[in-house]
Amino acid sequence: MKAIYLDNAATTIIDSEVISVMHNAALENYGNPSSTHQFGRKAKAAIENARKNIARHFNVAASEIIFTSGGTEADNLILHNAVLNLGVQRIITSKIEHHAVLHTCEFLEKSQGxxxxxxxxxxxxxxxxxxxxxxLATSDKKTLMSLMLINNEIGNLLPLEEVCHLAKKYHALFHSDTVQTIGHYSLDLQQFPIDFIVASAHKFHGPNGVGFAYFKKGFGVLPLFYGGNQEKGARSSTENVAGILGMEKALSFAIQNLEKDRNQISEIKKYFITELNHHFETIHFNGFSADENRSTYTILNVRFPTKNDLLLFSLDMAGIAVSGGSACQSGSNKGSHVLKEILKDEEAKFTSIRFSFSKYTTKEEIDFTIVKLKELLK
Structure with a gap:
């Protein structure tokens, strides 16, 4: 059976170059970075070099990058610090943020008032x-805005310049969950003064279980958990050397090929939209996912003119991997909180599928997917 992977917003295939870097690190750089002997010093030097290289991509200092286990931990680290360490009394967010943000904000509302x-x-x-x-104008409380740069389900782009302007005008802190952005768009943090961003390596062809948080210089960082005082006290836990070096390679490779990959993936997405419109009547695209200027080129959220509760399963059985919403909610019967928020009740009854693409997606795979969709929805 042909295997087609169209769930790249959930996780991406690891690049072979990244696997090679991680393999070499596991074989040759296995020392504990906290150890003072030569093996530990070698590992420490490697992760600090990776930190510098990653920071350079965002035009920030290496000391502003904190390695984490991924985007969820990074969001938690930032939001908890905003309240417990930086004196934030109020958070403004949206109801279609990733649950790493929404659930953390709800916890801080209940626990910290x-x-x-x-x-x-x-x-x-x-x-x-x-x-x-x-x-922003109706409160003097110290405020943090938490708004994702690219929505992980419908792909909408945040109007970044306008939000940054408001943050500066009203002296609000600005945190953005940039998990779907990093590795797909360039982001100069001197040009766009965001105070906190997050990344997860597996979204840009790196390994699972590693990411980073960016804290603008001047903000002290309290750890979420305690132990070995790693990451200059910001995150206790022995560093994932192979993962960090793999993430550095994946990010470097992604940024090096950014324009080429974006053009290629954009063409795939446009081709898919054209084919869907040609073969299906009254098809709809949720959010602005079909608008090339107001959504990311990697995500397309499609609402079909039918209710088919088994469509996701049927596509999987046909060898096509897609998502009905955020993969973080897979196994849940609750459905997409994003679509529930923006769709009318009548619209929400129909079946929606998130297709997400990478540089490895081909037109032949899109053609096969169209054929299978026609069979399943005839």
Whole structure:
């Protein structure tokens, strides 16, 4: 059976060059970075060099990068520090953020008594900038905005310049879950003054279980858990040397080939949209996922003109891997909280599928997927 992978927003295939780097690290760089002997010093030097190289891609200092187990831990580290360490009393976010942000904010509201406000969204899932400014203007409490740069389910792009302008105007801190951004878009943090971002290596053809948090210089960092005082006290746990070096290689490779990969993947997405519109009547695209200027080139969220609860399973049986929403909720019967928030009740009854692409996606795979969709939805 032909295997087609169209769930790259969940995780990506690891590049062979990354596997090679990790393999060599496991064989040759197995020392504990906290050890003072030559094996430990070699491992420490390797991760500090990786930190510098990663920081360079974002035009920030190496000391502002903290290695984590991925985006979820990085979001938690940032949000907990904002409240417990930086004196934030109020968080403004949206109801279609990743649960790593939403659930953490809800926990901080209950446990720390912070004020939690949700910015309004339009019918396409875009942040209402006027309402965001109203929220910022109506309170003197120290505020953090937490708004993702690219929505992981519908692919909408945040109007970054406008949000950064409001953060500066109202002296608010700005955190963005950039998991779907890193490795796919360039991000100069001197040009866009975001205070906190996060990354997860497996979203850009790196390994699972490793990522980083960026804390703008001047913010002290309290750890989420205690032990060995690694990462200059910001994160206790022996560093994942092979994972960090693999992430560095994956990010370097992604940024080096950014324009070429973006053009290639954009063509795949446009071709898929054209084919879907040609073969299916009254098909809809959730959010702005079909708009090349207002969504990422890697995600397309499709609402079919039918209700088919087994479509995801049937596609899987045909060898096509896709998602009905965030893969982080796989196994859950709750459905997509993002689509529930932006779709009308009548629209939400129909079956929606998230297709997400990578540089390894081919037109032949898209053609095969169209054929199978026609068979299953005839």
């Amino acid at each position: 912070i004020q939690l406000d949700f910015v309004q969204l339009d019918a396409q899932g875009n942040v209402d900038i006027e309402h965001l400014e109203t929220l």
